[in-house]
Amino acid sequence: MxxxxxxxxxxxxxxxxxxxxxxxxxxxxxxxxxxxxxxxLQTAGGTVDAAARAAARSASLARTAEAAQQAASGAAEETLRQQGVHCTARSVDVDTAGLGAPLGQTGEVTAVVRCTVPLDDLLLSGLPGSRTMTGRFTSVVDRYRGR
Structure with a gap:
């Protein structure tokens, strides 16, 4: 059987x-x-978002549009560097219209950070291609600070 x-x-x-x-x-x-x-990929995207937050906050503390752009670029670059995200192309665009708000009115500064990250940096060495990640953040300008 x-x-x-x-x-x-x-x-x-x-x-x-x-x-x-x-x-x-x-x-x-x-x-x-x-x-x-x-x-x-998710972690790198979060880092780009953090860079946008730092850029907007730094720009909202500046007194002029030029100083805001410089502060935002420096803050974004420092955040990306500290977190180990290497961008082959990076841009920091700042809308500084809120810096011109009259005393007593709230203004806003918006920063947009774009970072193109090579996939071989994130995933496997030698992997072709890249991914562009975008972070956007708006920070309030203190209504009672001197303009």
């Missing part, structure tokens, strides 16, 4: 577990690598 699952000729399924592992292991490894890649 044959046992259940035995192959004809009396052979069992000794090699099937190894075969299943050989098929499943690469798929599982690919899934883990994709999860890590998504996490690194």
């Amino acid at each position: 044959r046992t259940r699952g035995a192959a004809p000729g009396g052979r069992g399924e000794e090699g099937s577990v190894a075969l299943e592992a050989a098929i499943i292991a690469p798929a599982l490894l690919l899934f883990v690598l994709l999860a890590v890649a998504a996490g690194r």
